[in-house]
Amino acid sequence: MEQRSSVNADAGQHSEPSKWRNWSGFWLIGLCNNFAYVVMLSAAHDILKKQISDNTTVPTPASDDLRTLDFSVTNSSNSSRYDCNPVSTAAVLLADILPTLVIKLAAPFFIHRLPYGFRVLFCVGAAITSFLLVSFSSAMWMSILGVIFASMSSGMGELSFLSLTVFFSRNVLGGWGSGTGGAGVAGALLYSVLTQAGLSPRVTLLIMLVIPVAMLISYFSLLVFPPDFRQWQCGEAGSAMRGDSSEERRGLMDSSDAEQEQLEKRTPEDRTTGPLTLTEKLHVIKSLVKFVVPLGLVYFAEYFINQGLLELLYFPAFYLSHAEQYRWYQTLYQVGVLVSRSSLCCVKIRRLWALSLLQCVNAVLLLLAVYYQFLSSAGLVFAIVLYEGLLGGAAYVNTFYYISKETGDRQREFAMAAASVGDSLGIALSGLIAFPVHKYFCSL
Template sequence: MEHADAGPAARGLCFRCFGQWCNLTGFWFLGLCNNFAYVVMLSAAHDILKRQESNNSTASATVSLAVDVGGGNSSNSSIYDCNPVSTGAVLLADILPTLVIKVCAPFFVHYLPYGVRVVFCVAMATASFLLVSFSSAVWMSILGVIFASISAGLGELSFLALSVFFNRNVLEGWGSGTGAAGVAGALLYSVLIQAGLSPRNTLLIMLVVPLLMLVSYFGLLVPVSPFPQWRREEAAAPNSEERQQLMDGSEEEEEENSAPETRISGALSLTEKLHIVRGLVKFVLPLGLVYFAEYFINQGLMELLFFPNFSLSHAEQYRWYQVLYQVGVLASRSSLRCVKIRKIWILSLLQVVNAVILLVAVAYQFLPNAWFVFAVILYEGLLGGAAYVNTFYFISKETEDRHREFAMAAASVGDSVGIAVAALTAFPAHRYFCSL
């Protein structure tokens, strides 16, 4: 009898482990696909807009927003080799739709089933690739970038909210996948262009990525209710003794490897949501500060960190800055299983120190070569990625069950606010240095 019971128990454990790996893999691909169009679209739009500029000189004023940062500015008499308009202009155009969605959507998006949201995100990403591929006017390319931004913004808040209905380790998959999107998107686009494909054909090939998002959501994830936040079960919520065991540090590993507990929940009132938002400030502010310093470096300073006597050209230096940054992000967003950092404010301060060091380096040009900048940029990416995954891990861990889904969606606004403020700050910084 004892042996007869062991078989089903072992099979059940095997099935549960297989389901956990499916969910982890599914969230990894969802993170990759969600951020892929967002990463690729700016590079592609630059190429398309430059082609349109050569065909239509009347569009030159608008196209100047998207001039390749790798090239010098022959019309600029500044001691810095910089473009007339800060690259923050392009970043601002790309981040604003995402910011608007993240601010507004958590208050009403729960009326839409997750499957509908996924299909909408896929449609937006597909439309962005098609619009930029077949663009015949500047406004079409800009609209394509906006569609990619909408897809990424809605997808991020939706998948972060959805993660609360799975084991918490799916956040590891999501974080690693979003980090991989930066490296894979930039690398794949560059490789295909270098291989001789046109930007149009390259983007058409990348239409497989939105399809992969559909497969990941509907094919890999263990199904949940279309409205899981409204799911009600007969089972009671964990009692105080059980909850204490879950909170006990000695039980942390068991908690993370077990199935998520049953949640008894209903739609939150506006008052409850505002109360949750106030409680998220301690998470959102440090995350926003990390991303402010990070993108002030990327969009306000990185272009100005040019070493004319170095073995690499300005374009090559900038390209390596971007690659090393994305590698750092990928590494740290994949590190949640190895290390967890509760005090996000420490990462914020370290990132601000990076920004100050590089700002002083731009102002006084005391660095001998690009190697120091390479190291700082890699370190910058590590800090940013670590702040992202740890913020959402501890929100998921410390927020009470009924509030967790809304909290995860609402907190996603933190990085977008930081990026938007950084883009605005990059304008005067860029103007000042380029006027010298």
Template sequence: MERPASVNADPVPRDGPERFTQWRNWIGFWLLGLCNNFPYVIMLSAAYDILKKQESGNATASVRGRRAQERQNNNSSNSSSLYDCNPVTTGAVLLADILPSLCIKLFFPFLILKVPYGIRVLLSSAATTASFLLVSFSSAVWMSILGVSFASFGSGLGEQSFLSLSVYFSRDVLGGWGSGTGGAGVAGALLYSVLTQAGLSPQTSLLFMLVFPLALLISYFVMLVPPPSFHQWTVASRVYEAVGSEEGRHLMDGAEDEEWEKTATEVRNAGPLTLTEMLHTLKGLMSFVVPLLLVYFAEYFINQGLMELLYFPGSFLSHAEQYRWYQLLYQIGVFVSRSSLCCVKIRKVFLFSMLQVVNAVLLLLAVRYQFLPNAWVVFPIIFYEGLLGGASYVNIFYFISKESEDRHREFSLAAASVGDSLGIALAALASFPVHRYFCSL
């Protein structure tokens, strides 16, 4: 049986005010994606600088403690002459930056629909603000880690909220969201580097980033033009209301009157999803969640487990410079592919996972047997890795939105986002034994 028309069906071309509103919402979701993912990207760069300064600035350390540290550094240097390893893998910071977000995505889909969107956005912005302040003014390691965790909480809550929020708008806003999240990687990597290279301390640079939680609030409360049926501060704004409203009828472009009336009545009368329906919906989402998990596991296994080991001493670029170029090219690849939804849509999302796993295996073998000649060969592989990851993200959420039933769509978009965070967390855990193995050679 043919599925009823979607609440957020792809819009037909419009003129005048409606086209302006459509572009305004697209830009609003682009800014939401940028501001929401920006703290996550920044913390992966800035937390290390803050922790390093705290360690080096500890003037009260005992002589015994300093000598023990020197012995540890010497042992690390002796055991890592082949790979120029750091004592701790970069996956350690990633783990602190993803676990709170993972917890949010695992458990909140069953509860979050009961929380009004306005409150969710305020909580996300407040958590991000707290993260920048805590890491900037931290005087102990635990304060920095707590700050990173607040950033992860705010980003995870925001991603779930804004993905499910998209059901109240035309589906093209998912392209704006995806492009904005991709832009956050490039903007975060560049802006933090520019500010620190200009002479600002990591603390001052992070305080400058407080503009982004404010921009998040402006993008949501000022930029977006939601339908009349949408209520910011109550739980009444649901898809089954939007379907039955005039705005909902308008968004169901081209639906027959009889079909629309039947769909609206059925969805209104059904009410919110039960726990049984949610679990059944999750089962149907596995064809999207599993590819998302695999592509992000392979992607972040490369980024946090292998990138720092792909060092070529003969290059005019230092180890740190090679690593920064890897990260920047990866983020550019993600940005390009997350902005591609307006040009191409690919339904066979498992292809991205398979190709990304091939990438991970290739680079793992390259680290072990060192058959790649120089960093210039690695650069296009890393860019290609970013393309696969970004394309997987936007296509998976686009087709979830397109193929989900009207009543299930809001929950489905929120629940499926657990795939990327779970893949990232597993990759961070896997990077520890891999790092230890290669650095012991």
């Protein structure tokens, strides 16, 4: 009777209204989780630029409202055939990604000891701290520290919420992916709109403190958790939940996807309860290589393009300035990411290596375009960058969808967290490679 009551409670939890609430909740959480990370790239850059200008004899603009980096103003390599920024944009990228990478490498081995409720509070607190530090920074180290806190919030949130999806119907992965894609467009757009309206970067960041609050509301008020979900208890919550009645729960959760036959194929290990041992975790990591390597390769190629090549693809005869061309490159990339991360409900792509190969072709094509300068217009780059974003977003959501689908119940929570290191590792490596490439081209 108790088992049947539990199953009935889960059936209510996975009813259509609850599924839509959970999908919407994960969409908002994804948006809020990546929002600070995206905004910090622009906001910290503005404030760092102000601090640098305050410490030099170069006259500053009459307005204190510093907007976007203007490549034509900061160019110190006039002898180069490229309109080069003195420092590669990869420098900002590394400051934004390295803390996330460290968290994703280490946290999967101990994060299960921290309840999900406390993880969310940590993410919200780190995001609030990042906004406050950058908005009130009076020295460069404060701005950098603010970017680090934003990176910590995003990294901890990504691996935690990906792990959290195993307690819900698999369609919430589509909501999470779409929300994280929307963060790129919404963050850049909202920051630009507010500063263009006359607000200073400091006031704009203070207004954006509403975003961490929205994450709290989405998590604690919108999501419909399973009745026995351990919100504030430490330990292997997932293993405890997937105990005696995991067969019935998983059947209810996946019935809409017609995947009930997967239940019959599970090994005895999948049905075992209790925490994973270190040996088991290493075995799971080995099985994830086929997912993590293609994902990391996709992100390596696309961020090598974004941070190593796009700033060098400047077309003087085009009607947009260098700064405006670069801004549109980044915006169209984010639009492509948003569209493809929202496509899981319509299209699923199992051949992840194909996406990696196509993204590498993009990188080689644009690398040759920078060197030989055979592209005739920024419009061609706009189309390539939009396509690049589509490939990157598709690789992300399909990677985690198939990890969720093909991993056993007992290993799934750890696998979702561990696999999240793939994109961050690719981004970090691309930032390191972009430095010498930028230096080489600017020396020509």
